[in-house]
Amino acid sequence: MNKKILFLLIFAIILFSQQSLYAQVDREKVVMRDMIASQGAYYNYGEAGKVNIEVNIWGYAKFPGKYLIPKGTTVQDLISYAGGPTIDAFTNDIRLYRPKNDTLNIPKDEVISFNYNDLFWEKEIKSTNRKNITLLPGDILVLPGEPRKFFYDNAYLLISVLSALTSIAILIVSITRKN
Numbered sequence: 522m523n524k525k526i527l528f529l530l531i532f533a534i535i536l537f538s539q540q541s542l543y544a545q546v547d548r549e550k551v552v553m554r555d556m557i558a559s560q561g562a563y564y565n566y567g568e569a570g571k572v573n574i575e576v577n578i579w580g581y582a583k584f585p586g587k588y589l590i591p592k593g594t595t596v597q598d599l600i601s602y603a604g605g606p607t608i609d610a611f612t613n614d615i616r617l618y619r620p621k622n623d624t625l626n627i628p629k630d631e632v633i634s635f636n637y638n639d640l641f642w643e644k645e646i647k648s649t650n651r652k653n654i655t656l657l658p659g660d661i662l663v664l665p666g667e668p669r670k671f672f673y674d675n676a677y678l679l680i681s682v683l684s685a686l687t688s689i690a691i692l693i694v695s696i697t698r699k700n
Contacts, residue, residue, distance in 0.1 A: 583603060596652075612638045
């Protein structure tokens, strides 16, 4: 009788650990699919018969990549073309990198920082560091950020550990218990 219970418990532990492993693999597939979907690309918003320029948007935008846009496009326009910042973006530290360009009379590399945090998260506009700068050819808009952990991520780890500990406790109790 004890051998049957022991066998069933070991079988259950193996089964549950495999379920957890498959859940982790499925989650990794979803993350990988999202990463592939968010990789950079070339987007053409240029207008025929007008002067168009190429700029880049890097980082935590929904659609980062190289953009062909009409001359006169602003930073806000480019952010809109790129689908806006992701939830992981630091909207208080958006940067425009403008490389040196003798043709455009830009004598040295420039970095211009913007703070859009109050626009996204506050009830009142507080920042004056949000100029609507017109983009120039070769400009690179950078939306820095980092992946954020949410309750689900921590709960998933906690439940996995508790499940394994419970299974081990049940196994120990059933082995040591005398019938």
